Amino acid sequence: MEIDSVRVESSVWIGNKRYKALLSGWYFSWTEIDKRNRERKTISVPVSEVIGVKEGRVEIQTQKKVEDTDLDFTLFYVKRNGHGLSWSLGRTQFCCPSRGVRDQWTTQLRTALKTHSPSRPHRLLVFINPFGGKKRGKQIFHSLVAPLFELAGISSHVVVTERANQARDYILKKDLTGFNGVICVGGDGMFSELLHGVIGRTQQEAGVSEHDPTVMLQPCDLHIGVIPAGSTDCVCFATMGINDPVTSTLHIIIGDSQPLDVCSVHYQNTLVRYSVSMVGYGFYGDVLAESERHRWMGPLRYDYSGFMVYLCNRSYPGLVQYLPADSHISSPRDKTRCLSGCRVCSESKERLFPHFDSSSSLYSTNVSQCNSELEGEWVTIEGRFKCVSLTCMSSSCPRSPEGLSPSAHLADGTADLIMVRETNPLGFLTFLHRHTTKQDQFDLPFVEVHRVKAVRFSLPPGEAEEEEEEYEKQADREIQTSAERELEDPEKLFCGNIAGQSQQHLAGWKERGSETSRLKRQGFACVPCCTKPRSVSVWNCDGEILPHTEISCRVHGQLVRLFARGIETSTMQ
Numbered sequence: 383m384e385i386d387s388v389r390v391e392s393s394v395w396i397g398n399k400r401y402k403a404l405l406s407g408w409y410f411s412w413t414e415i416d417k418r419n420r421e422r423k424t425i426s427v428p429v430s431e432v433i434g435v436k437e438g439r440v441e442i443q444t445q446k447k448v449e450d451t452d453l454d455f456t457l458f459y460v461k462r463n464g465h466g467l468s469w470s471l472g473r474t475q476f477c478c479p480s481r482g483v484r485d486q487w488t489t490q491l492r493t494a495l496k497t498h499s500p501s502r503p504h505r506l507l508v509f510i511n512p513f514g515g516k517k518r519g520k521q522i523f524h525s526l527v528a529p530l531f532e533l534a535g536i537s538s539h540v541v542v543t544e545r546a547n548q549a550r551d552y553i554l555k556k557d558l559t560g561f562n563g564v565i566c567v568g569g570d571g572m573f574s575e576l577l578h579g580v581i582g583r584t585q586q587e588a589g590v591s592e593h594d595p596t597v598m599l600q601p602c603d604l605h606i607g608v609i610p611a612g613s614t615d616c617v618c619f620a621t622m623g624i625n626d627p628v629t630s631t632l633h634i635i636i637g638d639s640q641p642l643d644v645c646s647v648h649y650q651n652t653l654v655r656y657s658v659s660m661v662g663y664g665f666y667g668d669v670l671a672e673s674e675r676h677r678w679m680g681p682l683r684y685d686y687s688g689f690m691v692y693l694c695n696r697s698y699p700g701l702v703q704y705l706p707a708d709s710h711i712s713s714p715r716d717k718t719r720c721l722s723g724c725r726v727c728s729e730s731k732e733r734l735f736p737h738f739d740s741s742s743s744l745y746s747t748n749v750s751q752c753n754s755e756l757e758g759e760w761v762t763i764e765g766r767f768k769c770v771s772l773t774c775m776s777s778s779c780p781r782s783p784e785g786l787s788p789s790a791h792l793a794d795g796t797a798d799l800i801m802v803r804e805t806n807p808l809g810f811l812t813f814l815h816r817h818t819t820k821q822d823q824f825d826l827p828f829v830e831v832h833r834v835k836a837v838r839f840s841l842p843p844g845e846a847e848e849e850e851e852e853y854e855k856q857a858d859r860e861i862q863t864s865a866e867r868e869l870e871d872p873e874k875l876f877c878g879n880i881a882g883q884s885q886q887h888l889a890g891w892k893e894r895g896s897e898t899s900r901l902k903r904q905g906f907a908c909v910p911c912c913t914k915p916r917s918v919s920v921w922n923c924d925g926e927i928l929p930h931t932e933i934s935c936r937v938h939g940q941l942v943r944l945f946a947r948g949i950e951t952s953t954m955q
């Protein structure tokens with residue numbers, strides 16, 4: 383074996399073939415040597431993508447040695463499948479000429495791993511929503527995720543949630559010392575809980591008021607990981623290009639880091655919620671409100687409700703004001719894509735954090751800095767809309783592989799405002815259908831899209847009071863909705879599949895249900911489709927119904943970090 387400060391090299395065997403193994407700089411590679419000593423095919427793995435090195439011949443699932451030998455070691459690494467977005471665990475067994483050489487390889491590889499991957503997590507806090515999506519969260523974690531964490535030497539503390547907001551409250555209140563990240567196994571709603579916990583805690587610790595809509599929020603260090611097990615899984619899909627638990631787990635293990643823009647939603651001077659995917663009024667709000675009554679359908683509830691709400695053919699009056707972003711940097715119709723290593727996003731960092739103090743890793747929360755982000759001329763648009771949506775990222779998901787706004791950026795400090803004016807049913811169907819194809823959904827006469835830093839929505843003066851009064855009356859008659867009736871008989875929520883679930887689980891759902899009915903009493907939530915005229919819709923904020931109609935939204939560039947790297951272009955091994 384040859385070792386110098388930058389290279390380690392030796393002959394090894396894989397099966398009955400001889401190879402030259404080489405560790406050089408950032409890469410470990412092995413090249414087949416044929417019988418005439420000529421070099422053949424090389425496989426090269428970046429050290430940063432090595433998952434683990436084990437002595438002996440080790441199986442993936444059991445991690446047990448299948449044969450006790452002093453000469454072998456097994457390398458586990460990231461393997462790209464298909465177009466490269468889907469990752470799986472690669473495994474290669476190497477046989478060395480002597481035990482000494484084997485021990486040197488394992489030592490050198492482990493040292494290289496520490497040097498080249500300093501930001502890997504060692505301890506993670508994991509929250510599993512047992513009821514998200516198709517209710518397979520626990521199974522996904524224990525069969526696919528936990529064995530990989532163990533292989534990579536990551537320890538985890540697992541909390542299976544028993545009620546809504548348990549994960550958020552845990553992050554806000556408990557001691558998180560020693561954790562390098564928080565992970566959710568669930569959908570966008572579960573991600574949103576972690577988002578609120580992490581942002582809230584960071585602001586508490588930094589002494590920043592989340593309610594002040596003009597304040598510069600403190601960016602969060604604690605990384606968030608998403609193992610998709612929900613209904614839409616938009617956050618996962620839009621940051622990785624795929625919804626696959628193993629791919630997500632591998633991104634977490636290697637400590638990938640992707641900054642993400644977050645939109646804060648305020649009602650007057652109170653923070654209502656944060657959003658990363660969609661704040662949507664009109665169609666998307668109505669779909670969500672309708673879908674809550676059909677939760678028992680699982681992910682299909684959105685397709686069913688989408689169809690029902692489409693048939694209602696509603697449009698709503700509104701006054702939209704927005705603060706445009708710098709159109710010289712990028713535009714929602716520039717046909718570009720935010721991909722891994724995106725130039726627009728990396729160049730945004732300096733603009734977003736001009737006073738970053740690298741010695742303390744703190745960002746000055748100077749209000750004047752923040753106000754400079756809020757400088758510019760507001761634009762006002764009034765009309766009747768089928769929907770008004772704001773998205774900080776593309777919001778691509780399996781239902782819409784290109785997303786709500788295909789050219790939006792994950793971390794540029796802007797969001798895209800999409801306004802779809804009142805149109806005929808066929809026109810709106812064309813708009814919706816284009817979300818499922820590569821056709822431009824903005825190339826329609828009744829659609830407007832703008833890249834923005836902030837948005838305000840209100841009901842047009844005059845019309846507002848009259849219509850809200852009428853809506854309040856309608857909503858009062860709807861207090862006893864079918865959702866409530868289902869909650870009185872919670873087994874229906876789970877489609878009869880309730881055996882073995884604790885009362886506490888039901889209480890969690892009940893808490894959500896009573897929140898929904900409280901909103902209904904206030905006249906904010908949806909009433910059964912099509913039966914009555916309505917002039918006020920609701921806001922869908924990452925899958926939660928907001929309790930206010932008149933809101934203001936502001937984008938906070940790169941506020942949180944995910945264990946992800948953005949969507950990679952094809953990089954086959």
Ligand SMILES: CCCCCCCCCCCCC/C=C/[C@@H](O)[C@H](COP(=O)(O)O)NC(=O)CCCCC
Nearest residue numbers: 569570571612613614615616660688782814924925
């Ligand atoms: C004729 C075909 C029409 C197809 C229309 C497709 C449009 C899809 C746009 C999807 C945007 C998704 C934005 C993400 C929203 C999620 O945060 C939210 C909650 O997800 P989860 O917690 O996983 O349940 N999902 C939704 O609001 C569902 C919207 C579905 C609209 C049809």
Ligand SMILES: Nc1ncnc2c1ncn2[C@@H]1O[C@H](COP(=O)(O)OP(=O)(O)O)[C@@H](O)[C@H]1O
Nearest residue numbers: 514515543544545568569570571572612613890
């Ligand atoms: N144990 C639980 N019981 C009831 N609700 C829960 C529980 N754990 C999490 N939740 C809530 O369920 C909502 C939906 O969860 P999510 O994982 O996003 O699934 P889905 O994608 O199917 O909507 C989230 O908003 C979360 O707050």
Ligand SMILES: [Ca+2]
Nearest residue numbers: 643774791796
């Ligand atoms: Ca953005």
